[in-house]
Amino acid sequence: MTHPPQFNTPDAAGTRPRDPRFPAMVVSGALAVVLGGIALLLPAPYVVESPGPTFNTIGEVDDQPLIEVSGAQSYPAEGELSLTTVFVQGGPNGQVSIFDAFGGWVDPDRDVLPEEVVYPPGTTQSELREQNSVAMTSSQESAIAAAFGQLDIDFSESLTVAGLAQDSASAEILEEGDILESIDGTDVVNISTIRTALNDAAGDSVTLTVQRDGASTQETVAPKQSEEGDYQLGVLLRSTFQFPFDVTIQLDNVGGPSAGMMFALGIIDTLTAGNLTGGRSFAGTGTIDSMGDVGPIGGIGQKLVGARSEGAEVFLAPAENCNEVVGNIPDGLTVVSVETLDDAVEAVEVLADGGDAASLPSCS
Numbered sequence: 001m002t003h004p005p006q007f008n009t010p011d012a013a014g015t016r017p018r019d020p021r022f023p024a025m026v027v028s029g030a031l032a033v034v035l036g037g038i039a040l041l042l043p044a045p046y047v048v049e050s051p052g053p054t055f056n057t058i059g060e061v062d063d064q065p066l067i068e069v070s071g072a073q074s075y076p077a078e079g080e081l082s083l084t085t086v087f088v089q090g091g092p093n094g095q096v097s098i099f100d101a102f103g104g105w106v107d108p109d110r111d112v113l114p115e116e117v118v119y120p121p122g123t124t125q126s127e128l129r130e131q132n133s134v135a136m137t138s139s140q141e142s143a144i145a146a147a148f149g150q151l152d153i154d155f156s157e158s159l160t161v162a163g164l165a166q167d168s169a170s171a172e173i174l175e176e177g178d179i180l181e182s183i184d185g186t187d188v189v190n191i192s193t194i195r196t197a198l199n200d201a202a203g204d205s206v207t208l209t210v211q212r213d214g215a216s217t218q219e220t221v222a223p224k225q226s227e228e229g230d231y232q233l234g235v236l237l238r239s240t241f242q243f244p245f246d247v248t249i250q251l252d253n254v255g256g257p258s259a260g261m262m263f264a265l266g267i268i269d270t271l272t273a274g275n276l277t278g279g280r281s282f283a284g285t286g287t288i289d290s291m292g293d294v295g296p297i298g299g300i301g302q303k304l305v306g307a308r309s310e311g312a313e314v315f316l317a318p319a320e321n322c323n324e325v326v327g328n329i330p331d332g333l334t335v336v337s338v339e340t341l342d343d344a345v346e347a348v349e350v351l352a353d354g355g356d357a358a359s360l361p362s363c364s
Contacts, residue, residue, distance in 0.1 A: 048090055048100055049111045050089075051303070058079070066266065069245065069271065075270065077270060080280075080281040081269060083258075083262035083283075084262075084283050084285050091119045091123070091128075092119060092123050111302065136259075138238075142288055146288050146292040147263075147268045150341055158188075159179070159239060160180075168234030169221055169233055174208070174235055179211040179212075180208060180210055180237070183208055203231055208220075208221060261316065261318075264292070282314045283316070284338075296320035319337045336351075336361065338361070346360075
């Protein structure tokens with residue numbers, strides 16, 4: 001016998017029978033929405049980097065010259081020699097939500113990085129603030145030294161052992177606080193003295209004269225060769241400078257060492273008659289040591305964007321960052337690759353005089 005197909009039909013009130021699973025489905029859906037909202041607000045283990053402001057080293061900050069000189073002639077300057085910054089969210093600065101991280105992932109001008117890649121585990125905000133402050137102070141002193149060296153202004157530098165590396169060649173020989181006076185009979189005037197003497201010795205032991213507890217003593221160290229082929233004592237050195245006059249850099253809300261090169265350019269322009277920039281707008285970044293060597297930094301993609309958005313025409317980039325520069329140059333910005341302070345000064349002078357940027361090193 002064939003039965004007709006069965007269909008659900010409205011009841012007497014004109015409504016369909018309710019699926020017994022409906023209440024559970026409503027509760028599950030509401031719970032999913034709530035949990036999704038909570039997930040968006042929960043801290044995420046990421047750091048978001050975005051373009052920060054620029055500061056003109058030959059200009060003013062809060063109505064005060066960023067660079068001030070006391071005890072020597074200084075000169076007003078026009079144009080811009082701007083240091084660049086990166087705004088960082090996350091880590092010790094305060095955790096970001098997954099919503100913030102998603103926003104960074106879809107924004108080409110921002111980078112999202114795992115927190116442990118940027119900060120050592122357990123770093124606190126006070127520790128980070130202190131580290132940035134120390135790095136900025138050291139950067140400013142090295143910038144003054146590099147600028148003085150470029151201008152042939154005499155100053156002195158002493159090197160003090162600030163710590164020993166793991167498996168250091170100097171372990172149980174040199175001590176923290178030792179001041180390096182000479183190496184193999186040559187007076188130590190800067191880190192270049194140490195590097196030259198070690199490489200000349202080609203792995204043989206060197207004799208160091210150090211000042212320890214107010215007295216001079218001699219120690220013998222057999223340097224170790226690094227993976228790059230250089231010979232090293234395995235010590236962290238801190239520089240102490242004696243300058244013939246005072247240069248003060250007024251910038252309290254920026255930390256780290258990456259402004260060193262632009263500080264040095266600003267000091268050179270401030271101590272030199274005329275305008276180094278020719279009135280043009282330059283920006284840049286890079287660490288610097290007392291001998292004028294320019295080192296790489298982080299966040300250069302964001303710094304390029306920040307520089308261009310604030311009107312920079314030319315960006316001076318450390319040569320070691322060129323692989324990160326290629327493909328990330330904003331329209332209208334010319335990037336020049338520099339390895340030393342001399343390179344940076346030459347680039348500014350050439351372009352200030354209307355020279356061709358194609359004649360200068362680039363990251364292409």
